[in-house]
Structure formats: C-alpha cells, structure tokens
Amino acid sequence: MTKKLISLTGLLCLALTAVAQTLSVNTPRTTLLLSAPQGEKAKIIYYGARLSGTDLDMAARVETAQDAYPAYGMNCPVEAALAVQHSDGNCSLDLVVEQSAQREEADCVVTTIALKDKVYPLQVSLIYKAWKDADVIEAWSEITHQEKKAVRLQQFASAYLPVRRGEVWVSHLSGSWANEGNLTQEPLNPGMLVIKNKDGVRNSHTDHAEIMLSLDGKPQENSGRTIGAALCYGGNYKLRIETHDDEYHHLFAGINEENSAYLLAKGETFVTPALALTYSSEGLSGSSRNFHRWARQHKLANGTKLRKILLNSWEGVYFDINQEGMEQMMADIASMGGELFVMDDGWFGDKYPRKNDHSSLGDWVVDQRKLPLGIQGLIDAADRNRIKFGIWIEPEMANTTSELFEKHPDWVIKAPGRDLVLGRGGTQVVLDLSNPDVQDFIFNLVDELMTKYPAIDYIKWDANMSVMNHGSQYLPADKQSHLYIAYHRGFEQVCQRIRAKYPELTIQACASGGGRANYGILPYFDEFWVSDNTDALQRVYMQWGTSYFFPAIAMASHISAAPNHQTSRVVPIKYRIDVAMSGRLGMEIQPKNMTEQEKELCRKAIAQYKQIRPIVQQGDIYRLLSPYDKQGAASLMYVTPEKDRAVFYWWKTEQFVNQHLSRIPMAGLNPEKLYRVTELNSIDTKPLPFEGLSFSGAYLMANGLELPYYHNVRQHYDYASRVLLLEEVK
Numbered sequence: 068m069t070k071k072l073i074s075l076t077g078l079l080c081l082a083l084t085a086v087a088q089t090l091s092v093n094t095p096r097t098t099l100l101l102s103a104p105q106g107e108k109a110k111i112i113y114y115g116a117r118l119s120g121t122d123l124d125m126a127a128r129v130e131t132a133q134d135a136y137p138a139y140g141m142n143c144p145v146e147a148a149l150a151v152q153h154s155d156g157n158c159s160l161d162l163v164v165e166q167s168a169q170r171e172e173a174d175c176v177v178t179t180i181a182l183k184d185k186v187y188p189l190q191v192s193l194i195y196k197a198w199k200d201a202d203v204i205e206a207w208s209e210i211t212h213q214e215k216k217a218v219r220l221q222q223f224a225s226a227y228l229p230v231r232r233g234e235v236w237v238s239h240l241s242g243s244w245a246n247e248g249n250l251t252q253e254p255l256n257p258g259m260l261v262i263k264n265k266d267g268v269r270n271s272h273t274d275h276a277e278i279m280l281s282l283d284g285k286p287q288e289n290s291g292r293t294i295g296a297a298l299c300y301g302g303n304y305k306l307r308i309e310t311h312d313d314e315y316h317h318l319f320a321g322i323n324e325e326n327s328a329y330l331l332a333k334g335e336t337f338v339t340p341a342l343a344l345t346y347s348s349e350g351l352s353g354s355s356r357n358f359h360r361w362a363r364q365h366k367l368a369n370g371t372k373l374r375k376i377l378l379n380s381w382e383g384v385y386f387d388i389n390q391e392g393m394e395q396m397m398a399d400i401a402s403m404g405g406e407l408f409v410m411d412d413g414w415f416g417d418k419y420p421r422k423n424d425h426s427s428l429g430d431w432v433v434d435q436r437k438l439p440l441g442i443q444g445l446i447d448a449a450d451r452n453r454i455k456f457g458i459w460i461e462p463e464m465a466n467t468t469s470e471l472f473e474k475h476p477d478w479v480i481k482a483p484g485r486d487l488v489l490g491r492g493g494t495q496v497v498l499d500l501s502n503p504d505v506q507d508f509i510f511n512l513v514d515e516l517m518t519k520y521p522a523i524d525y526i527k528w529d530a531n532m533s534v535m536n537h538g539s540q541y542l543p544a545d546k547q548s549h550l551y552i553a554y555h556r557g558f559e560q561v562c563q564r565i566r567a568k569y570p571e572l573t574i575q576a577c578a579s580g581g582g583r584a585n586y587g588i589l590p591y592f593d594e595f596w597v598s599d600n601t602d603a604l605q606r607v608y609m610q611w612g613t614s615y616f617f618p619a620i621a622m623a624s625h626i627s628a629a630p631n632h633q634t635s636r637v638v639p640i641k642y643r644i645d646v647a648m649s650g651r652l653g654m655e656i657q658p659k660n661m662t663e664q665e666k667e668l669c670r671k672a673i674a675q676y677k678q679i680r681p682i683v684q685q686g687d688i689y690r691l692l693s694p695y696d697k698q699g700a701a702s703l704m705y706v707t708p709e710k711d712r713a714v715f716y717w718w719k720t721e722q723f724v725n726q727h728l729s730r731i732p733m734a735g736l737n738p739e740k741l742y743r744v745t746e747l748n749s750i751d752t753k754p755l756p757f758e759g760l761s762f763s764g765a766y767l768m769a770n771g772l773e774l775p776y777y778h779n780v781r782q783h784y785d786y787a788s789r790v791l792l793l794e795e796v797k
C-alpha cells in the first residue's frame with residue numbers, strides 16, 4: 068500500500084480529515100514524522116534533522132514506527148502514556164485513529180491526530196505544534212469522554228517520544244535550595260530513569276522538568292545529535308525514560324499523577340501541558356540555542372524586550388526596610404548607572420508588622436511605621452533618581468500570624484480534620500488556589516497595587532513553601548486528589564488575568580531562589596531568580612546548568628557582597644561582576660558598604676553591560692569549557708544572530724598557583740569575518756597583548772586567544788576572569 072504523504076511546505080491553510088496517513092511536522096531544521104491511518108494505531112516514525120523529498124518517503128517506508136501514545140490495557144507490558152479506569156471499572160484502553168488534521172497559523176502549524184477507543188466513547192487528541200521560526204515542536208494530549216459517569220485518569224502523560232537505543236546519554240539538572248541547577252550527565256541503561264517533583268508549589272529546586280539526550284555518546288557541547296525535552300508545567304511533574312528489551316528508549320513526560328488521580332466528568336476535556344521538543348546536530352549548545360530562541364520569541368513574557376539593570380534590597384538590608392534606607396539605596400544604584408530599584412521583603416503589615424519571616428504574609432498594606440510616605444513616597448524617590456521602582460510580594464502565601472488568616476482560616480491548604488502543617492518561620496501556610504475567592508484575592512492584590520501605583524515597573528513574586536499537608540477546604544470530598552492540579556490551574560488563571568491587564572509589567576518568578584525555573588511558569592514571568600546563593604563561584608556552575616534550557620535574559624544574576632552571605636567565600640569584585648554580567652545583570656548588596664573603588668568598577672561594568680546587553684540577552688549561546696569538566700576554568704560566549712558581535716567569558720574555577728590551563732577555541736563566529744577584541748571590566752595595569760587587534764573568526768575558532776592566568780593586581784590574584792567583546796571590523 069502506498070502511503071499518502073502530507074508535507075506542509077508551502078501549504079497555506081489545510082484542514083484534512085481522514086485521508087492523511089503520514090504527516091510530517093516540520094520546523095526549519097527538524098522533522099517529526101507521524102503515521103495516522105484511520106482505524107489503526109497512530110505512530111511516530113521519525114524525529115530528527117529535517118527531511119524532505121524522497122527522504123520523507125523512504126523514512127516513512129523503512130523506519131520502525133512506535134505507538135505515538137501508548138495506552139494501558141491491551142498488550143502494554145512497558146510504561147504507558149495513558150491509563151484510565153472507565154466508569155464501569157474496566158481498566159483497559161484501545162485507541163485507534165479517527166481522523167487527523169493540519170492547520171496553519173501565523174507562526175506555527177498545528178497537527179492534530181484524533182484517537183478514539185474501539186469500544187468506549189473516550190477520545191484523545193494528540194497535538195503537535197511546530198514553530199516556523201524556532202526548532203521546537205510542542206506536543207500535548209487532550210482527553211475527553213461521553214461515558215455515563217466520571218472516568219478516573221490514573222496516568223496522563225503529555226507526550227511520548229521513542230529514542231533509538233545506542234550510546235545515549237541524558238543530561239539533567241538537580242539540586243536543592245542555594246544549590247540549584249546542578250548538572251548530571253549519565254548514560255541511559257536498562258531500567259527506568261524517573262525525574263519527578265512533588266513539591267506542589269515550586270518545581271525546580273530539586274529536579275528539573277527538562278532534559279537533553281545526547282545520541283552519539285558522552286555529551287558534547289558543540290557537536291553531536293541532541294534532543295532536548297522541556298515539560299511546560301509549573302506543578303508536580305514526572306519524566307520517565309524506560310529502557311526495556313527493545314531497540315528504543317521510551318520517553319514519557321507529563322503531570323506527576325502520584326496522589327493526583329483525576330475524575331474526568333462526562334464531556335469535560337483534560338488538557339495536558341505541552342512537552343517542548345527540540346533537535347540539533349550541533350550538540351548540547353545547539354539544542355540550548357533552539358530552546359532559547361523559542362523562549363524569547365514565543366514562551367517567555369516580553370522575551371524580546373531588554374531587561375533593566377537593578378538593585379534588589381534583600382541582601383543589603385534584609386527585613387530592615389525604611390524610607391531613608393530605601394532612598395539611600397536608590398541614590399546609590401542610580402549613581403552607578405542602574406535603572407531600577409526593587410524593594411524586597413519587609414515593607415508590609417499593619418496589625419502584624421513584618422519584622423522577620425514569622426508573620427504578616429497576606430497583609431499587603433504598607434507598614435506606615437517603616438514607610439510613612441507609603442509606596443508613593445518610594446516611587447517619588449525613584450523618580451527623583453531617574454530610576455524605576457519595583458516591589459516584592461509573596462501572594463500565594465499567608466502566615467498564621469496575619470489578619471488574612473484571622474479572617475479567612477478556610478482559605479489555606481489543610482487536610483480536613485487535621486492540624487495545619489506550618490512552613491517558613493514556623494507560621495507560613497499556602498493559600499488554596501483551587502478556591503476562586505483566593506484567586507480573586509491574589510489578582511486583586513496585584514490589580515490594586517498597579518491601579519494605585521501604575522508607576523510600579525517590576526514585581527518580584529516569591530513562593531517560599533511547598534504543599535505540606537494534602538487537603539483542600541474548598542474541593543469536595545471526591546475531588547481531594549485534584550488538589551495539586553487544581554492549585555496550578557488556579558495559579559495559571561490568576562497569572563493569565565494579570566498578564567491580560569498588565570502585559571508590560573516585569574515580573575520575576577522567585578521561589579526560595581530557583582524553585583520556579585520552568586516553561587510552565589515563564590509565559591507569565593519575564594525572568595526567574597536562579598538561586599538565593601549569590602556566591603560567584605558557585606553561580607558559574609548553577610548558571611551553566613540553567614543555561615542548558617533557559618536564555619540569559621531570564622536568568623537574574625546579581626553582584627553581591629564579599630564575604631558572600633551564603634558561603635562566606637571572599638571573591639574579588641571583578642570576578643563577581645564578570646559572572647553576574649553573563650546573565651540578566653543586577654546587584655544585591657548594600658552599596659554604602661562598598662569601597663569607592665568597588666563602586667567605580669561597578670559603574671564601569673554597568674556602562675559596558677549596557678553596550679553588550681543585546682548580545683547577552685538576545686544572542687546565541689556557545690558553551691565552550693564546562694566547569695563540570697574540572698579543567699580549572701569555565702568559558703562560554705554569546706554571539707548575535709548576525710555574527711557581527713560577540714561576548715566571550717572566561718572564569719577560573721580552581722585557584723592553584725601555576726596550574727596549567729587549556730586555551731579555549733571560540734565558537735559560533737563567522738570564519739570569514741574580522742573581529743576586533745576589546746577587554747571589558749579590565750583591571751590590569753597594562754592592556755592584554757591582543758587588545759584592540761583584529762582576528763578572523765576562523766583564527767579565533769581554531770585557536771582562541773592566550774589568556775593570562777592572573778590579573779597583575781595583587782588583590783585579584785586569585786579568581787582571575789576575563790570578558791572580551793568581539794566586534795566585526797567592516
């Protein structure tokens with residue numbers, strides 16, 4: 068039988084039903100090939116480099132296809148994407164294709180394969196959304212039924228992807244508070260790798276919902292075939308990679324179904340979160356570039372708008388907020404060239420003033436004792452300094468010592484009939500976002516702030532607790548298992564309402580540091596706080612891992628004090644600046660404790676960051692030397708899409724005398740172009756030998772440049788680091 072092939076090239080608007088057997092889902096450089104013959108199983112034939120012409124026909128003919136969405140119950144000995152219990156108790160599914168369709172939208176093509184059970188009135192749509200300007204395909208499923216009573220969803224993955232066995236390695240991130248984004252790289256072996264989260268609120272402190280698969284052995288940054296997968300969900304997730312007795316690794320990704328069985332009512336549609344897939348033949352960095360471009364263009368809030376350089380008050384004054392102190396910090400950051408001041412925790416509470424973390428969350432009124440001029444007084448001070456003003460809130464939380472809790476004890480998450488489980492400060496509780504009244508309360512908090520003070524430019528949205536006691540005082544008894552899912556639906560609804568009204572507002576996702584670095588969250592947030600750990604050396608590692616999936620524009624990275632408040636490490640200011648400048652630059656320090664020399668260096672760095680900001684925040688990343696390789700240094704660069712400007716970073720990661728370090732060949736440049744090299748944040752008493760000279764991209768990519776291991780300034784002997792600007796000579 069000849070298979071009918073539908074290719075989307077040049078297709079304007081096509082809705083096909085029933086006829087298409089083979090569907091090719093294309094991005095500029097990738098293809099996902101599916102087969103969807105009516106009445107039979109939907110299959111994935113191929114995922115990899117873009118196919119066209121006869122290759123498409125041949126792949127469809129010879130590749131071994133795998134079930135596109137394995138369902139449990141009829142010969143499914145391995146993992147399943149979907150497992151349900153029908154209203155009559157039957158636990159099996161047998162899904163076949165009913166029809167398929169491809170629809171072209173302005174910037175993407177959406178392929179839908181409608182499946183139905185052979186016996187029960189239960190339907191599943193598999194959706195594949197291929198972006199036209201980014202090499203990412205988003206895949207998810209939608210489940211519905213017409214059975215008389217509710218169907219119990221027991222497993223409900225967003226998508227499934229078979230990956231041909233071989234020497235396949237997985238790279239993933241793990242960690243904990245103050246140690247987020249640690250990179251683990253390991254080969255896939257028989258058995259099952261499970262990466263999951265059950266926090267309920269934050270989902271990227273411990274594990275991360277994103278992975279990379281290197282198909283050609285040990286992961287390489289700039290070569291080798293690589294698949295990236297990122298589950299776009301802010302709640303509990305589970306990624307499973309099963310390696311059984313066949314030729315494939317089986318990747319499933321979706322909401323973590325543990326303690327979350329879902330009763331799907333007749334006619335209701337359960338929409339799973341998208342799994343974003345990318346493929347690159349240019350190694351891990353290639354897949355990162357694909358994710359970053361897609362994130363900036365389509366996923367991250369305001370992803371193409373450059374971010375301001377800010378000072379955040381937290382490590383400078385902690386809870387010790389007052390008008391005078393805030394004004395001093397504003398004047399200081401303005402004098403260094405900063406553009407925004409963010410007042411962190413400690414500004415609110417009337418009956419219970421927020422002096423520490425034991426009280427007041429939920430009482431979002433200014434503490435007049437600390438700030439007699441109120442928020443307007445702070446905005447006026449920011450105006451006088453010609454900078455913008457931002458503010459910290461933790462809207463999903465309350466303390467039991469708060470007027471909010473006194474008024475609405477039924478608004479907090481708590482198992483019926485049991486005592487509260489308390490979090491931070493011994494009094495923190497999580498509000499029950501499944502409750503529409505709570506959703507309104509949170510929306511109104513932001514709406515009132517923004518209506519009264521439209522000049523607020525930035526909100527730091529924190530979330531410092533997990534769901535510790537499973538129970539909703541709002542959900543009915545038979546839906547208690549919906550809590551985690553209902554919480555995140557409520558959270559998303561609030562975020563959508565806020566974004567509909569305040570699309571331009573910059574909002575940072577903070578969750579005890581890096582607890583919300585995730586593509587389920589980022590459509591509503593402009594950036595995330597990578598970690599409460601601001602130690603520059605540890606940040607090299609954390610930001611390295613984070614950059615696998617998230618662009619620099621979203622990675623808040625602040626210059627902080629020495630000794631560092633988390634590690635007590637004394638790192639020279641130059642190194643602290645150079646690390647912070649590789650992300651979204653900010654400061655988190657008490658400027659009045661800085662020396663004039665330190666301030667001067669920061670002033671210079673801020674001015675230079677303004678020059679390179681578009682390269683860092685909108686450019687393509689090329690990671691060159693991994694700190695995890697323990698070679699004594701780490702290095703990466705950003706290059707503009709036009710390849711006319713680039714910034715190269717190099718940081719020593721081990722501090723031994725006369726250690727022999729590798730020279731780092733650059734990447735991502737145009738071999739034909741000539742680039743003039745300028746060192747930024749220079750502190751040495753004489754310029755580097757190559758300062759102001761021009762080299763071809765070919766030379767720089769073959770040889771790199773010889774970097775001195777030290778700065779010739781005594782107090783910077785340790786922790787050498789370099790930032791080089793490369794500019795095309797026309």
Ligand code: GLA
Nearest residue numbers: 381411412577578579580599
């Ligand atoms: C969390 C955040 C910090 C800071 C404090 C304030 O820990 O991660 O950045 O905002 O809360 O209490």
